[in-house]
Amino acid sequence: MVKGRSSTGSGRPRSRRGQGERLRAEVLDAVNRLLDDWGSDERLTMRAVAKEVGVAAPSIYLHFADKAELVWAALTDKYEQLAQQMRAADQQAAAAGARERLRAQVAAYCRFAHENAGHYRLMYEVRQPTADPARIGHHPSRLVSRGLRRALARCADEGYPLALPLHQAAHTLWTGLHGLVSVQHSLAINTPMTTITDLADGLVDVLVSTERTAGPGYPQSTEVDRLIAETVLDHD
Numbered sequence: 352m353v354k355g356r357s358s359t360g361s362g363r364p365r366s367r368r369g370q371g372e373r374l375r376a377e378v379l380d381a382v383n384r385l386l387d388d389w390g391s392d393e394r395l396t397m398r399a400v401a402k403e404v405g406v407a408a409p410s411i412y413l414h415f416a417d418k419a420e421l422v423w424a425a426l427t428d429k430y431e432q433l434a435q436q437m438r439a440a441d442q443q444a445a446a447a448g449a450r451e452r453l454r455a456q457v458a459a460y461c462r463f464a465h466e467n468a469g470h471y472r473l474m475y476e477v478r479q480p481t482a483d484p485a486r487i488g489h490h491p492s493r494l495v496s497r498g499l500r501r502a503l504a505r506c507a508d509e510g511y512p513l514a515l516p517l518h519q520a521a522h523t524l525w526t527g528l529h530g531l532v533s534v535q536h537s538l539a540i541n542t543p544m545t546t547i548t549d550l551a552d553g554l555v556d557v558l559v560s561t562e563r564t565a566g567p568g569y570p571q572s573t574e575v576d577r578l579i580a581e582t583v584l585d586h587d
Contacts, residue, residue, distance in 0.1 A: 375414050377404050382425035383473065391478035392422060419480040426479075427491040429470045433463045434494035441502065449505035454555055456502050457528060458548045460495070464532035465544055472536065475529055488584030496525050497585060503559065512560045512568025516576035518583060520558050527554045 381403040385395055395418060401408040415421040440459035444452045464471045474492070482490070500521035507513050513520045531550055535542055560568065572580075 371414070374404075374406070374410065378411060378414065378421070379425040382421060386422070386425070386473055386477050387469070392418065392480050393478070395422070395480075397421070417480075419482040419486065422479050423489075423491055426474055429467075429474050430491040430494050432467075432470070433460065433474075434498055436463055437495065437498045441498070449502070449509040450511055450555075450559060450561075453499075453502040453506055453559065454552060456498055457524070457551045457555055460528050461532055461547045461551050462544065465535070465547065468536055471532065476533060476536070484582065487582045493584055496521060496583075499524055500583070500585075506559045507568045510563045510566060510568060512562075512564060513570055514558050514560070516570050516572045518579040519573065519576040522579050524554055524558055 378400060381400050382395070385399065385403060386392065389395065397411045397415075397418065398408045400421065401411050404411075411421070415424065437456045437459045440455040441452045444455035500517065503513060503520050503524070504517055507517065515523060528551060531547065531554070534540065535547065
């Protein structure tokens with residue numbers, strides 16, 4: 352474990368004016384270390400983070416209201432990195448149409464998980480704090496699910512029917528991709544990237560028709576779809 356400043360026993364001097372952002376960065380680094388070491392949020396408290404950094408717990412509350420906000424902030428940059436890579440892949444495939452744009456995003460998701468296994472573990476394989484359902488839509492993972500949802504909507508708009516209502520289809524694709532890459536991680540399977548993307552393409556084929564129709568291809572909403580939609584925040 353990388354020791355925090357508190358391991359010296361001397362504590363951390365009071366931050367000077369203008370050093371608030373530096374303290375915030377140190378706190379977020381500490382959260383990442385502790386989550387990585389402990390494998391879940393069970394032992395993570397404001398006091399534990401403060402001890403790791405070498406400050407008093409009230410100093411943490413100046414920047415973060417509670418543990419959920421603290422953990423989400425610590426992981427935001429990783430979700431942003433994944434979302435950016437998915438957007439870049441989408442843009443590169445723009446001329447090929449909606450279906451290829453979706454496939455490009457899916458491949459980018461798999462590549463990120465493969466090339467950044469440590470980040471991916473913190474994002475999706477380490478238990479995070481429970482939050483009130485009304486706040487779930489603000490979780491930074493929304494940046495990723497939003498990209499998949501919009502890509503699926505483009506497919507439907509261009510006449511490629513979806514097998515499930517939009518929100519349910521996006522959730523199913525996202526969890527399917529996670530299952531695919533997490534099996535590779537947990538079982539230490541050395542699968543070629545081309546095989547992983549071929550498997551991911553299979554998920555796309557199940558959810559999005561390969562045959563184009565004359566009009567939009569949105570199935571009728573279901574109760575499951577509506578429940579998922581209630582947690583979705585489609586703007587920042």
